[in-house]
Amino acid sequence: MKLQFTKMHGIGNDFMVMRWPSGIGLPSQALVRRWADRRRGAGFDQLMLIEEDYQGPGDGAYRVFNADGNEVEQCGNGVRCVAQFLAAESGADRFKLMSASGAVEARILADGQVSVNLGEPNFVPAALPFEVKGEAATYDLRIGGRKVQFGAVSLGxxxxxxxxxxxxxxxxxxxxxxxxxxxxxxxxVNVGFMEVQDAARIRLRVFERGVGETLACGTGAAAAVAVGRRWGLLGARVDVSLPGGVLEVSWQGSGSPLWLSGPTTWVYEGQIEYESTKE
Structure with missing residues (x-):
């Protein structure tokens, strides 16, 4: 059985975007890993599945699978690509999309870029989850034999x-x-390494769980700005420079939603073999 897919990316963070038929089971971890293989499959950081016959609230629902085959809660650049995919189909420029982490509002901007509302950053450790005695702006842990200082946040x-x-x-x-x-x-946990250039510009590299370092990470960019704002280092609008390009993050602070904006690129369309596989 062959399934149609679209290969897309958000500044190098790449995805296989598919409408997923309701009559078949979700892809196994083994199958996702095979599709994600950059030599033997289509190759991607994440698989974005749009539920074909979704009947719930909003304009649609999607699921996210990392390249290692594990399903995860959210992907900022991935949902931006999903929104662009749906816009090409429908001609609409605003969507409310449902994910494992809740509702996401997406907008197609006048310049063609896609902006998504990722909600308010959540600094409560249990939201990650992160096992620690209490919430703090900065934490210290011994990681791999060295003491590491960091901030922690959930963006879904x-x-x-x-x-x-x-x-x-x-x-x-x-x-x-x-x-x-x-x-x-x-x-x-996803791990971001942030270099602050000034209050409106940072450089960032992100190690994504289940993938490794990627050219870009949308929620990673959002997390870096949220933590940087909490540390008093950044303003309300920040350009985040990643290896693959630049994303814009806007957050007014506590009580406000965080917006992630940037370009998306349609690479190609294809078909791929689906089969029920066992681990």
Whole structure:
């Protein structure tokens, strides 16, 4: 059985976007990993499944699977691509989309970029989840034999943010992987390395759980700005420079939603073989 898909990316953070038929089961972890393989499959950071026969609130619903086959709660750049995909089908420019982390509002802007409302950042440790005695702006943990200081926040999925003098010198792969093994993060965690240039500009690299370092991470950009705002380092609108390009994050602060904006790119369309597989 062949299924139609669209390959898209948001500044290099790439996705397989599919309308998922209701009559078949969800793809197994093994199948997602096969599709995500950049040599033997389509290759992607995340698989975005749009529920074909969704009958609930809003304009549609989507599910997110990382390249390792695990389903996760949210993906900022992924939902921006989903919104662009739906806009191309319907001609609409506003959507309310449902995900495992709740409702997301998406808008197609006049310049073609896509902006999504990711809700208010949640700094409560249990929201990540992060096992720690109490909430704080900064935490210290021993990770891989070294003491690491970081902020923690949920944007529908879990993030820690580490301040660094230079993202070029940051041990992204090593420290990002070590965070995944720490018992304080029961479901793993996305790890951002933030270099503050001024109150309106940061550089960022992100190690995504279940994927590794990616060219961009939308919720990672949102998390970095949220933590940077909490630390008093950043203003209400910040340009976030990632290896794949620039995203804009706007957040007025506590009590307000956070908006993530940037370009999306339609790469190609294709078909891929679906089969029920066992782990």
């Amino acid at each position: 999925n879990p993030h820690v943010v580490i301040s660094t003098d230079s993202v070029d010198e940051a041990p992204v792969g090593i420290l990002g992987a070590e965070f995944q093994e720490h018992s304080a993060f029961a479901r793993g």
